[in-house]
Amino acid sequence: MNxxxxxxxxxxxxxxxxxxxxKCRVLCEAFLLDCAYIAQxxxxxxxxxxxYGSLAAxxxxxxxxxxxxxxxxxxxxxxxxxxxxxxxxSDTVRGIxxxxxxxxxxxxxxxxxx
Amino acid sequence: MLTVSERxxxxxxxxxxxxxxxxxxxxxxxxxxxxxxxxxxxRQSEARAVEAIIQKARHNAxxxxxxxxxxxxxxxxxxxxxxxxAIFETADWIKQTVYGNRIVLFAPLYVSSxxxxxxxxxxxxxxxxxxVKCTLTFDELRDEIRALIDxxxxxxxxxxxxxxxxxxxxxxxxxxxxxxxxSGHGEIRRANVNAAPLFVDEYKAVRSVGIGTYQVFQETxxxxxxxxxxxxxxxxxxxxxxxxxxxxxxxxxxxxVALGVLFGLYDWRFELLGLLSHAMSLEKHFGVxxxxxxxxxLEPAVNTPLASASPHRVSEEDFAKIVAIIRLMCPYxxxxxTARERSEVRRNVMRKGGVSQMDAGSRIAVGGxxxxxxxxxxxxxxxxxxxxxxxxxxxxxxxxxxxLPSFCTAGYREGRTGANFMPLAKHATVKNFCIANGxxxxxxxLADYASESVRSLGREVILPRYLxxxxxxxxxxxxxxxxxxxxMRNESQRxxxx
Numbered sequence: 088m089n090x091x092x093x094x095x096x097x098x099x100x101x102x103x104x105x106x107x108x109x110k111c112r113v114l115c116e117a118f119l120l121d122c123a124y125i126a127q128x129x130x131x132x133x134x135x136x137x138x139y140g141s142l143a144a145x146x147x148x149x150x151x152x153x154x155x156x157x158x159x160x161x162x163x164x165x166x167x168x169x170x171x172x173x174x175x176x177s178d179t180v181r182g183i184x185x186x187x188x189x190x191x192x193x194x195x196x197x198x199x200x201x
Numbered sequence: 202m203l204t205v206s207e208r209x210x211x212x213x214x215x216x217x218x219x220x221x222x223x224x225x226x227x228x229x230x231x232x233x234x235x236x237x238x239x240x241x242x243x244r245q246s247e248a249r250a251v252e253a254i255i256q257k258a259r260h261n262a263x264x265x266x267x268x269x270x271x272x273x274x275x276x277x278x279x280x281x282x283x284x285x286x287a288i289f290e291t292a293d294w295i296k297q298t299v300y301g302n303r304i305v306l307f308a309p310l311y312v313s314s315x316x317x318x319x320x321x322x323x324x325x326x327x328x329x330x331x332x333v334k335c336t337l338t339f340d341e342l343r344d345e346i347r348a349l350i351d352x353x354x355x356x357x358x359x360x361x362x363x364x365x366x367x368x369x370x371x372x373x374x375x376x377x378x379x380x381x382x383x384s385g386h387g388e389i390r391r392a393n394v395n396a397a398p399l400f401v402d403e404y405k406a407v408r409s410v411g412i413g414t415y416q417v418f419q420e421t422x423x424x425x426x427x428x429x430x431x432x433x434x435x436x437x438x439x440x441x442x443x444x445x446x447x448x449x450x451x452x453x454x455x456x457x458v459a460l461g462v463l464f465g466l467y468d469w470r471f472e473l474l475g476l477l478s479h480a481m482s483l484e485k486h487f488g489v490x491x492x493x494x495x496x497x498x499l500e501p502a503v504n505t506p507l508a509s510a511s512p513h514r515v516s517e518e519d520f521a522k523i524v525a526i527i528r529l530m531c532p533y534x535x536x537x538x539t540a541r542e543r544s545e546v547r548r549n550v551m552r553k554g555g556v557s558q559m560d561a562g563s564r565i566a567v568g569g570x571x572x573x574x575x576x577x578x579x580x581x582x583x584x585x586x587x588x589x590x591x592x593x594x595x596x597x598x599x600x601x602x603x604x605l606p607s608f609c610t611a612g613y614r615e616g617r618t619g620a621n622f623m624p625l626a627k628h629a630t631v632k633n634f635c636i637a638n639g640x641x642x643x644x645x646x647l648a649d650y651a652s653e654s655v656r657s658l659g660r661e662v663i664l665p666r667y668l669x670x671x672x673x674x675x676x677x678x679x680x681x682x683x684x685x686x687x688x689m690r691n692e693s694q695r696x697x698x699x
Contacts, residue, residue, distance in 0.1 A: 130410075135621035142625060143677075145699060146699055159615065159616050
């Protein structure tokens with residue numbers, strides 16, 4: 088059998104994905120969350136990018152990080168702590184936004200409010 | 202016949218596709234000789250060998266592993282009715298284990314029928330002058346969407362011909378339009394797409410409008426049959442372009458992709474191994490297998506002799522076997538049984554085959570939902586539908602058989618897509634979401650669209666039954682499900698989900 092490598096399928100780089108996994112892991116361990124993950128917001132679809140933990144059947148909490156990114160988590164965390172996490176993530180969020188805008192097809196993007 | 206501009210569009214695109222094919226270096230996952238050899242060498246197997254594969258399939262239901270090609274070759278050759286009974290029971294058991302006893306409902310929406318291809322079996326082929334082809338304007342599309350919303354639909358599969366008038370930009374605009382329509386409490390929450398293979402940049406554009414799943418059916422994995430049925434110098438004549446269509450979609454970031462075969466074009470046993478090879482390749486290279494598998498059977502179409510005379514047409518008995526084997530070989534995948542089949546066949550196969558999704562109240566003429574009183578418009582259809590029950594009738598029948606009808610679209614709106622969804626399906630925990638969200642979306646249907654008889658059946662029998670299931674299996678969620686039901690009933694809230 089012809090064994091070739093893993094094809095490039097992701098909209099974010101491996102390095103960026105690892106950063107996001109690491110940030111989500113810190114959040115989960117600090118606040119005993121079941122999981123935390125980040126998705127790209129396409130209006131109706133929130134497209135998974137990276138995260139940490141195990142999904143449990145529950146109401147996922149969510150926080151808008153930017154025009155295009157949403158954080159989901161299962162578990163309990165105070166608004167103050169989440170705000171601090173958001174601040175900590177802001178540089179990463181900017182980087183991902185730039186990475187996505189370089190790879191996406193922006194002309195057709197929609198939001199639910201469109 | 203094609204116009205000059207259609208021919209020009211096709212030839213320019215064909216040139217790009219052939220350039221792509223010269224440069225692509227995807228691993229060819231389809232080894233036809235190996236498949237034929239496997240099917241011959243496993244023509245007769247001991248009952249013990251079959252039983253061992255059945256046990257393996259049951260184990261795989263909670264690990265997400267696929268069966269091996271050898272296993273599928275053995276199952277496809279089983280003759281013993283008792284062993285088939287065991288396979289059918291296992292298919293149902295796997296489906297119950299992974300997804301629970303819910304059936305997700307959707308509607309196909311034929312948006313455009315003009316097509317530059319000339320596939321021998323297809324009513325929409327370019328040389329078939331006896332079928333009238335048309336592309337919906339956006340006003341017509343809004344009318345269709347409203348008609349679908351007003352009977353209770355939330356999920357669509359939007360179907361497009363391959364044509365300059367329905368290229369990727371048209372696809373993007375039509376999906377945006379579909380999402381924008383509101384009527385009463387209703388809206389379309391998930392638009393899946395069935396369209397021609399695209400280039401990576403085109404897929405990215407389609408991804409950006411928030412699609413659900415992208416379907417490309419290979420039709421047949423048997424290359425020489427494919428080449429006979431899809432004329433050379435048409436876009437669909439390019440076998441590799443289609444074979445790797447979903448690899449390109451994955452590269453573009455579309456991570457919910459769907460496989461399918463048009464059963465009846467070639468030996469169904471070969472096609473099953475083709476599907477498995479395809480699923481294995483997607484898993485190997487992207488870590489995400491097929492979100493769904495479809496298995497339409499060749500159906501008669503106007504002025505399309507092959508559709509009625511193919512030597513490989515599949516009997517109803519074999520059709521049930523195909524669906525069951527798909528469930529055993531790929532336990533985590535959504536399994537789609539369409540209204541091409543008669544209602545009696547659907548009822549039989551959905552249990553025997555472990556089906557998880559069905560279309561309902563379907564019309565397949567372009568513009569057909571605005572004329573709901575006409576079940577068939579043969580001269581505007583790709584083929585003939587066999588199950589023309591209304592959505593409400595089908596839901597009533599599902600309820601009488603004990604199923605939970607579901608319009609759930611929660612997963613992809615809560616970021617459970619691709620690699621985030623797969624572990625849930627592979628470890629059979631997705632049913633916890635499925636049943637809870639099924640209850641909530643079924644209550645929406647009962648409140649807003651159901652007939653009196655279905656509303657009574659749903660509220661008195663089905664919802665209590667599945668609330669008990671949640672109490673027993675997902676107790677942490679039980680009180681929130683009831684709170685949400687109260688908010689829907691007392692405060693008219695909608696779209697509550699987990």
